[in-house]
Amino acid sequence: GIRCCIFDLDGVIVDTAKYHYLAWKRLADSLGVTFTEQDNELLKGVSRVESLKIILKLGQTSLDAPQFEQALVQKNEWYLEYIAQLDASEILPGAEAVLSQARDAGMKIALGSASKNAVLILKRLNLLDRFDAIIDGNKVTHAKPDPEVFLNAASAVDVAPSDCLVFEDAAAGVEAALNAKMKVIGLGEAEVLGRATLVLPDLAEQQLNHMIAQL
Ligand code: B16
Ligand code: MG
Numbered sequence: 287g288i289r290c291c292i293f294d295l296d297g298v299i300v301d302t303a304k305y306h307y308l309a310w311k312r313l314a315d316s317l318g319v320t321f322t323e324q325d326n327e328l329l330k331g332v333s334r335v336e337s338l339k340i341i342l343k344l345g346q347t348s349l350d351a352p353q354f355e356q357a358l359v360q361k362n363e364w365y366l367e368y369i370a371q372l373d374a375s376e377i378l379p380g381a382e383a384v385l386s387q388a389r390d391a392g393m394k395i396a397l398g399s400a401s402k403n404a405v406l407i408l409k410r411l412n413l414l415d416r417f418d419a420i421i422d423g424n425k426v427t428h429a430k431p432d433p434e435v436f437l438n439a440a441s442a443v444d445v446a447p448s449d450c451l452v453f454e455d456a457a458a459g460v461e462a463a464l465n466a467k468m469k470v471i472g473l474g475e476a477e478v479l480g481r482a483t484l485v486l487p488d489l490a491e492q493q494l495n496h497m498i499a500q501l
Contacts, residue, residue, distance in 0.1 A: 288469065288498050290445035291388040292436055294331070295399035295422075297455030298473055298489075299381045300411060302369065302401075303330055309365035310341060313357060319345030331456025333400050333429045334358055366403070372410045380489030384453075385416045387494035394418045394443035398435045398452065398459075400426075419443050430458040433466035440466070451498065453489070454482070469501050 296302045307326040314321035325344055329337040338357055342348055349357060388395050396419040397404060404422035408414040419442035421435050428434040440450050452463035452470040460482045463470035471486060472479030479485045483501050486492060 287449065288393065288451045288501075289449040290394040290396060290440060290443050290451070291384075291494075292396045292398045292439045292450055292452045292463075292468070293381075293385075294452070294454045294456070294459050295397060295401055295404050295407060297330060298378065298453045299413065300372070300376055300378060300407060302372075302407065305365055305368040305372075306337075308368050309361050310337065312364050313338075313361045314341055314345065316360075317341075317345060317347065317349075317357070319347060321345075331400060331430055331454070331459045333423060334362070334402065336429060362403075366406075369403070369407065369410070372407065374412050377411055377413070378489065380492050382413070384489050384492060384494050385413070389416065391494065394445055396439035396443055397421060398439045399423065400429060400435070430456070431461035431465060433462050436463055436466040436468060440468070451501070454479075457481075471497060471501075 293299055306329065307323060311321050319341055321341060328340050385395060395417050397417050399422045402423035404420060419439055421439040421442060426435045436452055437447060440447050447467045450468040452468050453473060454460050454463060454470055455473045457478050460470050460472050460479050464481060469483045471484045472482030473486055473488050476485045
């Protein structure tokens, strides 16, 4: 049975994608690169470095190594400005209830996110103490779809991968969970997340035991 729930952050617990978009848009503008909200879909679940590479490719442009580093720093400064006011009101519908249901069922709870800002964001949302382990962008070397982030999360709470359930909103994250031999619930559109064990539009009104019964 499922003994551990592993949650992605952006798109599962909180919609930080809109703030990432504002910051990337500002950076793209400064580089003279056209960057739309639709382009931003390509960056979901993708690391900061890979995101900048995608934007430069879209603009058919490049930066030398110091400029690339500076752009990453600048984007993150702007992103941190945009999330300065983030609070618990921005927790996505159903997420907090599912966290509570997992805790009440005696399950381990872990975070598996590409974000280097995960701890800061969980603090702002007042959710940090809900997690037994946090594996984030500061701790992994291989980005999703590599299973590293989820395997590290499972090992941190000492649960076998086959007893873990991942919640993900990005296709690369669904693949990462499958590569880790875990069950995965995709939150979003079936066209994008069709390889997940189960696809739901979001966590609103969902009961953990009902979801697990459908796996
Ligand atoms: P940061 P997740 C991901 O979070 C976001 O979806 C992605 O858009 C972002 O580039 C990445 O975190 C890195 O974030 O710049 O804060 O380190 O979905 O893996 O929780
Ligand atoms: Mg995500």
